[in-house]
Amino acid sequence: xxxxxxxxxxxxxxxxxxxxxxxxxxxxxxxxxxxxxxxxxxxxxxxxxxxxxxxxxxxxxxxxxxxxxxxxxxxxxxxxxxxxxxxxxxxxxxxxxxxxxxxxxxxxxxxxxxxxxxxxxxxxxxxxxxxxxxxxxxxxxxxxxxxxxxxxxxxxxxxxxxxxxxxxxxxxxxxxxxxxxxxxxxxxxxxxxxxxxxxxxxxxxxxxxxxxxxxxxxxxxxxxxxxxxxxxxxxxxxxxxxxxxxxxxxxxxxxxxxxxxxxxxxxxxxxxxxxxxxxxxxxxxxxxxxxx
Numbered sequence: 001x002x003x004x005x006x007x008x009x010x011x012x013x014x015x016x017x018x019x020x021x022x023x024x025x026x027x028x029x030x031x032x033x034x035x036x037x038x039x040x041x042x043x044x045x046x047x048x049x050x051x052x053x054x055x056x057x058x059x060x061x062x063x064x065x066x067x068x069x070x071x072x073x074x075x076x077x078x079x080x081x082x083x084x085x086x087x088x089x090x091x092x093x094x095x096x097x098x099x100x101x102x103x104x105x106x107x108x109x110x111x112x113x114x115x116x117x118x119x120x121x122x123x124x125x126x127x128x129x130x131x132x133x134x135x136x137x138x139x140x141x142x143x144x145x146x147x148x149x150x151x152x153x154x155x156x157x158x159x160x161x162x163x164x165x166x167x168x169x170x171x172x173x174x175x176x177x178x179x180x181x182x183x184x185x186x187x188x189x190x191x192x193x194x195x196x197x198x199x200x201x202x203x204x205x206x207x208x209x210x211x212x213x214x215x216x217x218x219x220x221x222x223x224x225x226x227x228x229x230x231x232x233x234x235x236x237x238x239x240x241x242x243x244x245x246x247x248x249x250x251x252x253x254x255x256x257x258x259x260x261x262x263x264x265x266x267x268x269x270x271x272x273x274x275x276x277x278x279x280x281x282x283x284x285x286x287x288x289x290x291x292x
Contacts, residue, residue: 087108087115087117087138088106088107088117089106094141095121095141099123101125102157103157103274104130104291104292105290106291107286107287109132109152109280109284109286110134110283114134116134117133118134118135118139118143118146119141120141120142121142123157126159127157128156128157129154129155130154131146131154132151132153133150133151134152135149152279152283153261153276153277153279153287154275155274155275155276155287156277157272157274158272158275159272160271161271162271163245163270166268166273167246169268169273170243170267170268170273171248171250171266172211172247173204173211173213173248177204178195178204181193184228186203186205186229187233190207192228200217201215201223202215203228208242209246209247211246211248212231212248212249213250214253215251216252220255231249234281234282234285235285238286239289240289241274241288243267243268243269244269244270246267247266247267247268248265248267249265249266250262250264259279262277263277263278263279263280263281263283264276264284265284276291
């Protein structure tokens, strides 16, 4: 009996040991699954990081590509400006090499510049006239073909024997001539004066040493008021040369079919009188403002 009890106890111990061994085995198996799960999470995290890095890299490349594109656009734009601007600069240098250091407009006054800008001139350093035209192609300075083109603007210098003679050559209108005329508001700071007679209409005013007049016509149904307001805005935007004593601006309201070169800007500088004439008011103002 005692022997049988010992055998039973041994069997019980073996069962306990077996159960413990099974538990440890299960724990190891679960631990293996956890490790597998951890590896899986780690792999997912690595993929997310890789995706993030890839996205960041793509973004950086896109920004770099965009920057290169912007840079290319900027360079192209600058190149275009340099091309259109260098045409008048190149022709001006040729004129100066021919007759000496003189005052010339550095702006051709065209809305987008023109590579087909052509120029011809006559005269000397003290008295000269420059003719500006746009042809079917760019021609050399004073090329024979340029004389067949209709100038859209001219720039002239005349030298006088005295400053008083030069000042007298400017068609300056004294402010007193506007006394008693009806007033018209052209801006918050500028008041013009209306005059009419013989089918003609005028609005005149003064700014600094400049007398300014805009001419319209009853017959042609051209009212000078809107043109006068536009001119005031132009003068606010473009700084014209300062006359030594007198400057005169005479503008005309045109119909769309009128290409007369009668927009005139004249000013005195010492013994010299400069006159810029153009078909278009904006062009004339821009060119005169750039004269140096």
